[in-house]
Amino acid sequence: MAIAATQAEPATExxxxxxxxxxGEAAVRAGCRFFFGYPxxxxxxxxxxxxxxxxEVGGVYLQAESEVAAINMVLGASAAGVRVMTSSSxxxxxxxxxxxxxxxxxxxxxxLVNIMRGxxxxxxxxxxxxxxxxxxxxxxxxxxRLIVLAPAGVQELADLTGLAFDLADVYRNPVIVLGDGxxxxxxxxxxxxxxRPAPDPPDWALTGARGRPRRLITSIHLxxxxxxxxxxxxxxxxxxxxxxxxxxxxxxxxxxxxxVVAYGTASRIARAAVELAREEGLPVGLLRPITLWPFxxxxxxxxxxxxAARFLAVELSAGQMVEDVxxxxxxxxxxxxxxxxxxxxxxxxxxLEVIRRQLGGDGR
Amino acid sequence: MGVPPxxxxxxxxxxxxxxEVAISLARRLARGNVRPCLVDLDFITxxxxxxxxxxxxxxxxxxxxAPAGPLAESDLPxxxxxxxxALLSVDAPVVADVGGDxxxxxxxxxxxxxxxxxxxALLVVNPFRPxxxxxxxxxxxxxxxxxxxxxxxxGLVANPHLGPATEPEHVRNxxxxxxETARALGVPVAYAAxxxxxxxxxxxxxxxxxxxxxxxxxxxxxxxNARSPGFDTPGRGRGGFWHG
Numbered sequence: 001m002a003i004a005a006t007q008a009e010p011a012t013e014x015x016x017x018x019x020x021x022x023x024g025e026a027a028v029r030a031g032c033r034f035f036f037g038y039p040x041x042x043x044x045x046x047x048x049x050x051x052x053x054x055x056e057v058g059g060v061y062l063q064a065e066s067e068v069a070a071i072n073m074v075l076g077a078s079a080a081g082v083r084v085m086t087s088s089s090x091x092x093x094x095x096x097x098x099x100x101x102x103x104x105x106x107x108x109x110x111x112l113v114n115i116m117r118g119x120x121x122x123x124x125x126x127x128x129x130x131x132x133x134x135x136x137x138x139x140x141x142x143x144x145r146l147i148v149l150a151p152a153g154v155q156e157l158a159d160l161t162g163l164a165f166d167l168a169d170v171y172r173n174p175v176i177v178l179g180d181g182x183x184x185x186x187x188x189x190x191x192x193x194x195x196r197p198a199p200d201p202p203d204w205a206l207t208g209a210r211g212r213p214r215r216l217i218t219s220i221h222l223x224x225x226x227x228x229x230x231x232x233x234x235x236x237x238x239x240x241x242x243x244x245x246x247x248x249x250x251x252x253x254x255x256x257x258x259x260v261v262a263y264g265t266a267s268r269i270a271r272a273a274v275e276l277a278r279e280e281g282l283p284v285g286l287l288r289p290i291t292l293w294p295f296x297x298x299x300x301x302x303x304x305x306x307x308a309a310r311f312l313a314v315e316l317s318a319g320q321m322v323e324d325v326x327x328x329x330x331x332x333x334x335x336x337x338x339x340x341x342x343x344x345x346x347x348x349x350x351x352l353e354v355i356r357r358q359l360g361g362d363g364r
Numbered sequence: 365m366g367v368p369p370x371x372x373x374x375x376x377x378x379x380x381x382x383x384e385v386a387i388s389l390a391r392r393l394a395r396g397n398v399r400p401c402l403v404d405l406d407f408i409t410x411x412x413x414x415x416x417x418x419x420x421x422x423x424x425x426x427x428x429x430a431p432a433g434p435l436a437e438s439d440l441p442x443x444x445x446x447x448x449x450a451l452l453s454v455d456a457p458v459v460a461d462v463g464g465d466x467x468x469x470x471x472x473x474x475x476x477x478x479x480x481x482x483x484x485a486l487l488v489v490n491p492f493r494p495x496x497x498x499x500x501x502x503x504x505x506x507x508x509x510x511x512x513x514x515x516x517x518x519g520l521v522a523n524p525h526l527g528p529a530t531e532p533e534h535v536r537n538x539x540x541x542x543x544e545t546a547r548a549l550g551v552p553v554a555y556a557a558x559x560x561x562x563x564x565x566x567x568x569x570x571x572x573x574x575x576x577x578x579x580x581x582x583x584x585x586x587x588x589n590a591r592s593p594g595f596d597t598p599g600r601g602r603g604g605f606w607h608g
Contacts, residue, residue, distance in 0.1 A: 041439050189529040337605075
């Protein structure tokens, strides 16, 4: 199917976007022309944006009958060689897990957005980071890994969405953009790059076999040796991803005795707390993972081998990422955890109190 | 506009700034003799709603009417009984804050009961939002939202800003787009909403300036009081979960 040519849309000046809307505009500008989804708070502005925006660029928005249908539409579109996105939150994202495993097995690129809300179960519609395990440890079946990008602001939501499409294509593997309700709902100024045309289908895509040998996209490999060979190839690919695609931001970690580790919304709050602590002369820094998988274990290990005497993971969960921090630090320093659950969000002062406690006495 | 009608309904696009305008308008009304009500009818946005600033507003002399108990943290389309009384049958001045876009349907559902002589609907416009950048699109939007809410739009509230990146020139340039829209629609610009720290730098605008003291802040931003509205209120969890 030919996608209609679209008019040139240059890079934008700064505009005020909600996080969820910015995800949509960034996807369109990255050449995404297909979106299949199902509404769920707090990410519904994204499908709503795509429903209005995609027809303007010759794209297709379809509200599926369920999240399961939506992820399988994503699989079909991706097999046809187009850039495609879906999004959901908590319960809806759980429903997509079978399809995500199939995408990985078929080596199909796609960008998948989870704007996390309070769980488990229906939970509530407030911000949460309790889907970290699901995103980074494989929420579906089989041995697989996905690059998981964790933006911490509206501009970064846009930037990382563009990156997500490129990484998905490079590795032929789905990429998750993991945000939370607060990031999805908040508004910040954002600039977008120029509109990229939808790319031509790659040489593996199912585009009709007239005049060429047929192509096959499948995740079924009945013989043990065939499936093991397929898995070995996938694992080699995941190893390349881990080697090349780890991203993080270090804020005042040099010489810090206590390193706070936080991503996304929690990192915004932690950053404000670290600034307050620095004003009091406390030797505190922040390490913010931008990729949750691959996890920035190496910089954490280096800090643990240097000046950092303690680590504090802060999450909007009961403590999930903290397990990866502990693996990275590998017993060289104590790793403690502070979190809020169920949609409660800590204040910077609350984190500052924990930092003071950690560095109490002669801690500094 | 002379003495404004008792009830002001704020309509507008997602993220146009209705809530901040509603809060500042209600705080201004609180200077009068009768304690005003801010009626939060937003069931579109899951958070960053007037109810999140209720404790502060009560202290500032504004009664906030919103769904009670756990419903306050839902996006279910409920209309509390006290909201109906405030809109239809009390004497107090009322500002009604509704959800963006389709959120105007809640007003549409009440339209036959609202008294036109008692009520005005204003459209809040921020030309730095993606769908309301040009006068022509805003005018089209105004007609659509008026049809959804089944009320006439009596005036516009210019709310031109780029969040923390706002400069005085953004306010002045954005105001021009809103004024052009108002001319196209044949209605006045009822207010120019301007963040209070920018008011001094923008010079004069041909509209009444409504200084905004921002209340809808992210948890890492300083709020109008020591607590961050909505994210540090009692009942939102009893302290953090800690393990070493």
